[in-house]
Structure formats: C-alpha cells, structure tokens
Amino acid sequence: GNSVTQMEGPVTLSEEAFLTINCTYTATGYPSLFWYVQYPGEGLQLLLKATKADDKGSNKGFEATYRKETTSFHLEKGSVQVSDSAVYFCALRSGGSYIPTFGRGTSLIVHP
Amino acid sequence: DAGVTQSPTHLIKTRGQHVTLRCSPISGHKSVSWYQQVLGQGPQFIFQYYEKEERGRGNFPDRFSARQFPNYSSELNVNALLLGDSALYLCASSTGTGANTGELFFGEGSRLTVL
Numbered sequence: 001g002n003s004v005t006q007m008e009g010p011v012t013l014s015e016e017a018f019l020t021i022n023c024t025y026t027a028t029g030y031p032s033l034f035w036y037v038q039y040p041g042e043g044l045q046l047l048l049k050a051t052k053a054d055d056k057g058s059n060k061g062f063e064a065t066y067r068k069e070t071t072s073f074h075l076e077k078g079s080v081q082v083s084d085s086a087v088y089f090c091a092l093r094s095g096g097s098y099i100p101t102f103g104r105g106t107s108l109i110v111h112p
Numbered sequence: 113d114a115g116v117t118q119s120p121t122h123l124i125k126t127r128g129q130h131v132t133l134r135c136s137p138i139s140g141h142k143s144v145s146w147y148q149q150v151l152g153q154g155p156q157f158i159f160q161y162y163e164k165e166e167r168g169r170g171n172f173p174d175r176f177s178a179r180q181f182p183n184y185s186s187e188l189n190v191n192a193l194l195l196g197d198s199a200l201y202l203c204a205s206s207t208g209t210g211a212n213t214g215e216l217f218f219g220e221g222s223r224l225t226v227l
Contacts, residue, residue: 004154043116043202043218044155089154098213099168102154 002027004090006103013080013110021075021106023064023090031094033057033066033073038087038105047075047088082110114139116205116219124225125193133188133222137205143167143213144186146178147202149221155202161186162209190224198226 007022025031032051036044048057053068062077073090090103117136125131137144143162147155157170161180180186184205190197200223204216 041220043220044204044216045218046215091154098160098209099157099170100216102156104152104154 002031002092002094002101004092004101004103006088006090006106009087009105009107011106011108013108015082015110015112016079017110019075019077019080019084019108021088021090021108023073023075023103025071025073025090025092027071027092027094027101029094031092033064034091034093034100035062035064035073035075036089036091036102038089040086044089080108080110082112084108085110116203116217118201118203118219118222120222121220122223122225124227126227127193127195129193129226130189130191131193131224133190133201133203133224134185135188135203135205135219136185137203138217141205141207141217142184143206143209144180144184145204145206145216146186146188147204148172149200149202151199158188160209160213167209193226195226198224200224 004025034049035047037047048059050057050066056065064075087105087107089105091100119134145160146158149155159178160168164180175191178188200221202221203219207214
C-alpha cells in the first residue's frame with residue numbers, strides 16, 4: 001500500500017536559517033507528490049506539488065524535487081521566517097486514486 | 113470569495129452521544145471530502161461525496177455516515193461517540209471526483225472532544 005514517512009519534529013530554527021524537512025514514500029504506480037502547510041488554527045493549504053520524476057515544485061521560497069530513485073520529496077527553504085512556523089505535511093496520490101495519503105506532519109518553529 | 117466553511121469550530125460531547133458536523137464547499141465545487149486528523153497524525157480519509165452520491169469511503173466504522181445536499185453542502189454524522197473519536201474533522205472541497213478530483217481546498221476544521 002501507499003505510505004509517507006516524514007522526519008520527526010519539532011524542527012526549531014532561528015530566522016534566516018536553512019530548512020530541510022525530509023519525506024520519503026512508498027507507492028504503487030507513479031504517484032503525484034504534495035506538501036501541505038497548516039498554520040495554527042487553520043486548515044491545510046497546498047504549498048507545492050510535483051507530478052512526475054525530477055519535477056521541482058516551488059512556492060513562497062519553498063521547493064521540493066521529486067526523486068524517484070530515492071523515493072523522496074524533501075522540502076527546503078533557503079531562509080526561513082517567523083511566519084513560516086506551522087505544521088508541514090507530505091502527501092501522495094497514486095494509481096489514479098483521488099485519495100491522498102498523508103504523513104504525520106512535521107512541526108516547524110522559527111525563532112526571531 | 114468564501115473558502116470552505118465548517119461548523120461548529122469546537123464542540124465537546126460525552127461518550128455515547130451523537131454529533132453532526134457541517135461543511136459548505138467553495139462556490140462551484142461539487143465534491144466534498146471528509147478527513148479525521150487525530151492529534152499528532154496526518155489526516156485520514158473518511159468519505160467523498162460528489163453530486164450527492166458517495167464516491168469513496170475510508171476505513172471507518174458504520175458509526176460514521178455523511179450526506180450531501182442539493183446545494184453541495186455536506187454533513188458528517190458520528191453516532192455512539194467513543195473517546196477515540198476526539199479529533200479535528202476536516203472538510204475539503206474540489207471541482208471533480210475520482211481521477212478528476214483536482215486540488216483539494218480544506219476548511220479550518222471542527223475540533224471534537226469526547227469526554
């Protein structure tokens with residue numbers, strides 16, 4: 001079956017630090033990969049996506065590259081801000097299924 | 113434009129009671145999906161409805177049911193509440209269904225606490 005594994009949080013960084021949140025997956029077929037963000041008290045928002053191998057998704061300074069050989073989709077940002085503090089979820093959709101499989105989420109805390 | 117709206121935002125129930133959660137999708141969206149997010153976990157799929165018909169069901173007991181109305185709004189019902197039903201219940205709307213579901217837009221959720 002499909003599964004998504006994310007690094008344990010919380011990740012605590014100072015403002016302007018470099019961010020990496022690891023995500024690996026197992027899936028049937030050729031999945032589409034997603035990162036969602038959940039700010040405190042809000043629902044999930046799609047942050048970026050990639051639909052095929054070697055695609056790079058990017059948005060708001062965040063980026064992630066679909067690596068089929070390592071089954072990974074790590075989220076990166078060069079310089080985080082306090083406003084990036086949130087929970088980040090890696091997810092996949094595979095095999096024509098419309099139902100996304102989510103990881104457990106990684107909490108990011110950015111200090112001034 | 114209004115996003116996905118859910119009500120109530122917070123509620124407390126006791127074991128054995130029943131709860132109804134409501135969701136209004138984005139205007140023009142005909143599909144509504146429900147997810148359960150237990151603290152510290154990712155969302156788990158419960159149901160998808162499209163054009164008032166159930167199009168998908170996750171691995172949840174029959175105590176969970178849902179329906180969609182002609183205006184595409186939806187209700188999630190949970191009977192005989194258990195402590196383990198305490199969670200954030202998320203509604204997501206989208207334009208299509210199945211392989212054409214498209215992007216999911218989530219509401220802020222209804223946080224249910226069962227005592």
